[in-house]
Amino acid sequence: MADRYPWEEEQSREQMVIRLSDNRDANVFDQLDPPDPELYLDCIHCGFCLPTCPTYLVLGNEMDSPRGRLTLIRAASEGNIAISDSFARHMDLCLLCRACETACPSGVKFGPLMETARGQIGRQHRYPPAEQRFRDVLLRTFTDLGRLRILVSLLRLYQRSGLQRLLRGSGLLSRLGRLGRMESLLPRVPAPRTCALPEVTPPKGERRGRVGLLLGCVQRYFFAHVNAATVRVLSENGYEVIAPQDQGCCGSLLVHEGEREQGKQLARQTIDCFEQANVDLIVVNAAGCGSAMKEYGELLHADPVYAERAKTFSRKVRDISELLAETPLRGALQPLGLTVTYHDACHLAHGQKIRREPRMLLKAIPGLQLVELKESDFCCGSAGTYNLRHPDLAQQLLDRKIERIKETGADIVVSGNLGCSLQIEKGLRERGLSIRVMHPVELLDTSCGDMKQPIKRTG
The missing domain is CATH 3.40.50.1860 (Rossmann fold)
Structure with a gap:
């Protein structure tokens, strides 16, 4: 690919940023979180991202690579293409795995660019009705604890009744399309009592700090044992663990899918919750949630009330492995022959x-x-x-x-x-x-x- 796009004149980077920012009449993106020219102009079209991109390796289509998607985003910013079905599909097929960021020699922040582009699609483009309903159901169910609690109760009954064993053995699930695929991912649903954690767990031995634990959405109900193990290990290593019972979804799923306004609201609520808990650090055991929470500062950068609070919050977020690796583990670990x-x-x-x-x-x-x-x-x-x-x-x-x-x-x-x-x-x-x-x-x-x-x- 050439050093410049076909429609690009000889200009300095600063001139291009100004021109793109001022070109609102031609820009097909609205002014609510549009893709930032400062970010996509960092791309030098070198192609180092191509062999790391799963969708490009499987599909072999340049427009399904990070470089190709950035080309489309810039073309839309300059008014050269519309937010069409084709544009939406190329953006939608991105896994947002961010492997391209690791490979990129220019440090292009591809994740935020893709999230803002998807936000534009969500406001200006309609998926086919069935696809739109399915997408809405997924996002509204997995990010709403009330709806998720009802779903978990029904799934628990489904498993305890023996119906799951019967259906899986019958082979009928393969004929149920998306419903069957969702069922194939279903883990064993734990009993309600195992999902509850104390709001405060004291440290063992000398106190190292006071940390808040994100309970999450799916992990709260389907991986309660991971949350419980997290609390025990933190306590064993000298941390007082605060698990606020009024916390909700962190908004990561919505942000990654481009539903940034709804994601921002959940981010604000998460910040409020852990500020009230008065903790030194916030610990996360789910990579997707932790990644989004560490980027609250970017997500809320234009919010006059939360911008600085979000930056402060993000600096406190730690993955559980990140925190535990900072200092020597306490206690004598027992051998595991595995x-x-x-x-x-x-x-x-x-x-x-x-x-x-x-x-x-x-x-x-x-x-x-x-x-x-x-x-x-x-x-x-x-x-x-x-x-x-x-x-x-x-x-x-x-x-x-x-x-x-x-x-x-x-x-x-x-x-x-x-x-x-x-x-x-x-x-x-x-x-x-x-x-x-x-x-x-x-x-x-x-x-x-x-x-x-x-x-x-x-x-």
């Missing part, structure tokens, strides 16, 4: 640049053998709701990931993101592989001796 491999969740490795810390924690457990996973940071195809909206492409990425996991011979694959865990569990189950998926903090919790049951291979 072989594990580690999957780098996209929003942890590429979004938050956290790779070393989870591996450090795993290597600290006596008797545990860590086998490196080839293409460990290649997307598994989960990507929020991507595996539900684009199942065929997501399945190709998942198949690639499962093949790599098989090669390791591991008993357990470790992931720091709950969406990845659901996706990988599905792939392992489909292949009949007896490999368990766990969060790093669960293994630490086991090694601390707090879990009542030993880890076993799943059949």
